[in-house]
Amino acid sequence: MHTDLVAALDIGGTKIAGALVDGGGRLLVRAQRPTPARQDGETVMRAVAEVLGELSGSPLWGRAGAVGIGSAGPVDASAGTVSPVNVPGWRDFPLVDRVRAATGGLPVELIGDGVAITAAEHWQGAARGHDNALCMVVSTGVGGGLVLGGRLHPGPTGNAGHIGHISVDLDGDPCPCGARGCVERIASGPHIARRALEQGWRPGPDGDTSAAAVAAAARAGDPVAVASFGRAARALAAGIAATATLVEIDIAVIGGGVGKAGDILFIPLRKALTDYATLSFVRRLTVVPARMGTDAGLVGAAAAALSRAPDATAASR
Amino acid sequence: MHTDLVAALDIGGTKIAGALVDGGGRLLVRAQRPTPARQDGETVMRAVAEVLGELSGSPLWGRAGAVGIGSAGPVDASAGTVSPVNVPGWRDFPLVDRVRAATGGLPVELIGDGVAITAAEHWQGAARGHDNALCMVVSTGVGGGLVLGGRLHPGPTGNAGHIGHISVDLDGDPCPCGARGCVERIASGPHIARRALEQGWRPGPDGDTSAAAVAAAARAGDPVAVASFGRAARALAAGIAATATLVEIDIAVIGGGVGKAGDILFIPLRKALTDYATLSFVRRLTVVPARMGTDAGLVGAAAAALSRAPDATAASR
Structure with missing residues (x-):
């Protein structure tokens, strides 16, 4: 058969x-x-x-x-x-x-699920044709996976690309994983919303305090909402730059709910990448939204x- | 022939x-x-x-x-x-x-030279027999290289493993590379010495203000010298843990002048690794001194x- x-x-x-x-x-x-x-x-x-x-x-x-x-x-x-x-x-x-x-x-x-998303983006999505790529999901958590040398790099246990739990702020807030200042602790949807609320942002009449509501407020010009996305963008940029500096990727693909925030995320993210991805061999790194759906x-x-x-x-x- | x-x-x-x-x-x-x-x-x-x-x-x-x-x-x-x-x-x-x-x-x-050191440690040194390894040189600068899946991973341009210039402190001190809070900016020999001097450590009669002199002072119990190595150890641990979390390495090899500091470096480094390498698949990570010489x-x-x-x-x- x-x-x-x-x-x-x-x-x-x-x-x-x-x-x-x-x-x-x-x-x-x-x-x-x-x-x-x-x-x-x-x-x-x-x-x-x-x-x-x-x-x-x-x-x-x-x-x-x-x-x-x-x-x-x-x-x-x-x-x-x-x-x-x-x-x-x-x-x-x-x-x-x-x-x-x-x-x-x-x-x-x-x-792992981050590796699976990566395999999909590399096969049919935004990382297609890229031999060295990081694909991420930024939503309730932050996950990811790597393509290196044209092949999926799951690592020996299938967990490689776990960018949500690398520390970009070694003295930062404790993360449930046990470390401090992890990318997820700064850039996930719940933390984007938490930071906006702590800094005085208030939801509309519908009471929606999700990151999507913060994104809508940011698009309407709310400076606290803009700043919370800006902080998430810096953490993502530091993590993506670290990945590129370590393994030489030329594209980072961002999916998940936060990845759908559009310019509110991608404009400060691309700017922050120029701050953190500084060595000659990582300067051509681009970051794009995911293309694959559910x-x-x-x-x-x-x-x-x-x-x-x-x-x-x-x-x- | x-x-x-x-x-x-x-x-x-x-x-x-x-x-x-x-x-x-x-x-x-x-x-x-x-x-x-x-x-x-x-x-x-x-x-x-x-x-x-x-x-x-x-x-x-x-x-x-x-x-x-x-x-x-x-x-x-x-x-x-x-x-x-x-x-x-x-x-x-x-x-x-x-x-x-x-x-x-x-x-x-x-x-690159960091990749070359890695090839040597993997072939004949401390990373021999390890299919997934990070090898580092910590001296005036901080460099490195990766072995993934049993093979050297130089990356498309030969620069992969550049751990000295990943940011572990996104709001940290500016690094000459243009980023902030790079591992090298915290853990290199000159920065170990600078930090000790800034905090009040003074050299002996020979006037030696090298990291090796700070290491000697630390071994003699000087708390400022101990603290400066401790800070370097945390930055190295965050960087090594990030690498393991991203690509699944099971050993990190540290050479160079600072790598020769012995327990003054390795004891706080191993302790800090337990703080930053927290996910199940990176907990067995070990860190050892380099074995290859000049x-x-x-x-x-x-x-x-x-x-x-x-x-x-x-x-x-």
């Missing part, structure tokens, strides 16, 4: 999405369940099995030659386990073995699986 | 060293000239040509199948040019073409060249 498709799973704290994906990145069959995130590990696994069960009911299932999983982290690709922060029932949960068993022994490729996690997981499926057309690795 | 050797050049602001090196990393023939760093570019090139001329006078020269160059940066491996900060006569100087011409057309491999630049340049010399036993790439 010709195995020209892969199964993809995108596992987050809110939903578990699955799809059968072809070598061109098209999602041919989909399935989805809410993540029973507060329940025990077997209950969460049951939701995964239901998604896979629904996919395997498709007449196309027999053409699936591998499974790709992009999971909320941390993951451990070398051990085949996941410990998503927002799914406490899964700690060192042997997801790879369980998915392999549930699919009759298909090869399984596990990567299917990025599935498309990226598929890209990882295609690299394992011998018959499929693996475009990205 | 069997080409089982390579020629190596180590080009710095003080000296230009050369050697013929075998597949086991042994330096069989050596040559050296002072760098005429304040003179024009052709004068500097003449010193390089003299080193090559001396090597080519050896009966072993005919066995050299490639040339490896580790140069003070920035370099541009893709263009084959170098612009060492401390050699103003060389700006975008076409060193690769000139060395190729001077050696009758041998293939030439150019990398020949590290030559050995590393040879390692890079061996990767190009088809007949030689390339151990490192």
Whole structure:
């Protein structure tokens, strides 16, 4: 049987999405369940099995030659386990073995969700054609992944590119991760909103205190809202510049809710990059919004699986 | 003719060293000239040509199948040019073409000096056997290089691993590179000494105000000297942790004069690493002193060249 498709799973704290994906990145069959995130590990696994069960009911299932999983982290690709922060029932949960068993022994490729988004942007999105790229998601948290030398760089455990938890302010505010001054602690949506509120910004009549509301206020000229995005932009710029200085990337792609803020984010970000990316070999670095939509996690997981499926057309690795 | 050797050049602001090196990393023939760093570019090139001329006078020269160059940066491996900060006569100087011409057309491999040190430590030193490593030189400046997935990662221009100029304090002191709060601006030898002097440390009767003198004072219990090394250790820890979080390294190797400070540096550094390297996949990171001596630049340049010399036993790439 010709195995020209892969199964993809995108596992987050809110939903578990699955799809059968072809070598061109098209999602041919989909399935989805809410993540029973507060329940025990077997209950969460049951939701995964239901998604896979629904996919395997498709007449196309027999053409699936591998499974790709992009999971909320941390993951451990070398051990085949996941410990998503927002799914406490899964700690060192042997997801790879369980998915392999549930699919009759298909090869399984596990990567972190930031790495999956990166695989998608590199295959079909804003990082396409770039051999050295950082792709980020800036929303409730800050995640990311790297393409180096034309290939996805998941690292030995599948977590590389974790830019949200590098410190750009070594004496800064404590981060829940245990460090101080992490990019996420300054630039995530909740921290953009928190900083604006602390500095005196007040929401409109709808009471919306999200980063999107701060962005709207900034676009209307509110100086406190502008300043909070400016601070986030500096932290992102320092982190992106650090990444470029360490591994030589030529593009940074920013997705997620904060990434959708547009000029309010990108104008100060591009300006701050000129302050922090100063060495000759990083000066040509550009930063652009992400192009992939909500299917990025599935498309990226598929890209990882295609690299394992011998018959499929693996475009990205 | 069997080409089982390579020629190596180590080009710095003080000296230009050369050697013929075998597949086991042994330096069989050596040559050296002072760098005429304040003179024009052709004068500097003449010193390089003299080193090559001396090597080519050896009966072993005919066995050299490639040339490896580790140069003070920035370099541009893709263009084959170098612009060492401390050699103003060389700006975008076409060193690769000139060395190729001077050696009758041998293939030439150019990398930055931090990358060369890394190649040496990975081949024969403290990073041997580690597939993912950061190697650093902490002395007058702070440089470095990366091994990723078992291979040297010079990046497209040969400058990857430039950890000295990542910002770990985005509001910190201005760095000559143009950014703020760079690792080098906090952790280099001159800045360790400057900070100690500013805080009231005074040198002994010999008037020695080097970082080595501050290290001696710290070992004797001087609290200001201890604090200055502690601050350097935190900056190094934040930078090393950022690197591990971004690309998943499991060892950091520290050489250079400051790296020789011993426990005065390594005890606070290891403690600070537990503060900044907090995610599960970076917690096993270790930090150790370099093992290679003053020949590290030559050995590393040879390692890079061996990767190009088809007949030689390339151990490192």
